[in-house]
Amino acid sequence: DARGTPGTILTFFSWPGARRGVRGTGQIEATAFAIPPNSVGYWLDRLKEQHVPAEKTSARFGEEVLRFADPDGLLIELIASSPTAGSEPWSDSSVPVEHSLRGFHGVSVALEGYEQTAKLLTETFGYRLVEQSGNRFRFAAPSEAGVGRIVDLLCTPDGSPGRVAAGSVHHIAFRARDDEEQRNWRDHLVELGYNVSPIMDRTYFHSIYFREPGGVLFEIATDPPGFTLDETLEELGNNLRVPPWLEPTRSEIEEILPAIKVPAKR
Numbered sequence: 733d734a735r736g737t738p739g740t741i742l743t744f745f746s747w748p749g750a751r752r753g754v755r756g757t758g759q760i761e762a763t764a765f766a767i768p769p770n771s772v773g774y775w776l777d778r779l780k781e782q783h784v785p786a787e788k789t790s791a792r793f794g795e796e797v798l799r800f801a802d803p804d805g806l807l808i809e810l811i812a813s814s815p816t817a818g819s820e821p822w823s824d825s826s827v828p829v830e831h832s833l834r835g836f837h838g839v840s841v842a843l844e845g846y847e848q849t850a851k852l853l854t855e856t857f858g859y860r861l862v863e864q865s866g867n868r869f870r871f872a873a874p875s876e877a878g879v880g881r882i883v884d885l886l887c888t889p890d891g892s893p894g895r896v897a898a899g900s901v902h903h904i905a906f907r908a909r910d911d912e913e914q915r916n917w918r919d920h921l922v923e924l925g926y927n928v929s930p931i932m933d934r935t936y937f938h939s940i941y942f943r944e945p946g947g948v949l950f951e952i953a954t955d956p957p958g959f960t961l962d963e964t965l966e967e968l969g970n971n972l973r974v975p976p977w978l979e980p981t982r983s984e985i986e987e988i989l990p991a992i993k994v995p996a997k998r
Contacts, residue, residue: 733819733820733821733822733833733835734820734821734822734823734965734968735820735959735960735965735968736936736958736959736960736968737818737819737820737835737879738880738907738953738955739818739819739835739836739878739879739880739907740819740833740835740836740879740880742763745902746989746990747898750897750898751897751898752804752805752897752898752899753805753894753895753896753897753898753899753900754892754894754895754897755805755807755842755894755900756842756891756892756893756894756895757842757843757844757888757891757892757893757894757946757947758842758843758844758893758894758946758947758948759841759842759894759896759900759901759947759948760839760840760841760842760900760901760904760948761807761839761840761841761842761886762799762807762808762809762839762840763806763807763808763809763836763839763901764797764808764809764810764811764836764837764838764839764840764882765808765809765810765811765833765834765835765836765837766810766811766812766813766816766833766834766835766836766837766879767810767811767812767813767831767832767833767834768812768815768830768831768834769796769812769813769814770812771812771830771831772788772796772798772810772812774828774831775798775810775831776788776798778827779798779800784800785800785801786798786799786800787799787800792811792865792868793863793865793870795811795812795813796811796812797809797810797811797812798810798811801899802899804898804899805898805899806899806900806901809837809840810833811837813834813837815834816834816877816878816879816881817877817878818835818877818878818879819834819835819879821833821834825995826995834879835879835880836879836880837879837880837882838880838881838882838883838884839882839883839884839901839904840868840884840886841883841884841885841886841904841946841948842886842888842891842894843885843886843887843888843946843947843948844887844888844889844891844893844946845887845889845946846869846885846886846887846946848944848945848946849885849944849945849946849948850869850871850885851945852944852945853871853883853885854871856920856921856924857873857906858873858874859871859872859873859874859883860872860874867886867887867888868884868885868886869884869885869886869887870882870883870884871883871884871885893947902949903941903948903949903950903951904948904949904950904951905939905950905951905952905953906950906951906952906953907952907953907954907955908952908953908954908955909954909955910954910955910956911931911938911954911956913954914931914938914940914952914953914954915931917940917952918931918940918952921942926942926943927942927943928940928941928942929941929942934953935957935961935975936957936958936959936961937953937954937955937956937957937958938953938954939951939952939953939954940952969994972985972986972989
């Protein structure tokens with residue numbers, strides 16, 4: 733969103749020549765963004781205008797769902813849901829504010845068996861099982877507000893293992909308020925028997941990683957320092973930012989990165 737608020741950020745890796753991933757168990761099935769309840773028609777028209785094949789699927793737990801794939805095959809969903817506080821739409825955008833994305837709605841995780849992952853979510857992370865339909869189990873974060881609160885576990889015991897590559901989600905991230913809370917999470921996860929990475933400095937946040945029982949890579953990232961560490965809110969999204977240790981090679985990096993053209997406001 734306009735502030736780079738946690739729960740609104742999707743990172744892409746430029747990976748020329750990478751082979752296409754294989755969709756299956758042990759990975760993210762779909763990434764869902766929230767849209768306002770009255771915006772389904774707008775997004776169907778916009779996607780058609782941009783020549784993006786999209787389908788309106790059956791309602792999911794009372795919410796309308798649009799589904800489509802990006803050019804690399806990444807499954808994206810737009811879910812019409814009640815507005816929640818926590819995100820700030822871009823005002824200078826080709827998408828009218830009243831129809832803009834409202835951050836993540838949640839993710840759908842495909843698993844051979846869901847019980848151990850459900851145990852991690854409920855007994856360790858404090859999530860609650862709030863809905864179930866067929867092989868889909870919906871868990872919600874303990875906070876009643878904010879974006880990205882939903883994790884859907886899809887139990888697909890007859891599915892084949894997926895392969896993460898182009899068009900796949902590498903990991904999903906959960907929030908920690910600060911470095912101390914993250915250290916506590918790391919210690920607790922190690923006590924539970926998980927192999928947890930060292931704390932990694934990502935400039936705008938600090939990260940730890942581990943694999944949950946179903947094989948999906950989970951990250952716990954700190955909210956601070958945030959994306960205004962080295963530029964103002966007004967500058968966000970306008971310039972290429974690189975960490976200090978890569979500044980000496982900025983020119984080489986700029987030469988090999990694909991050009992990004994931001995759509996103009998209409």
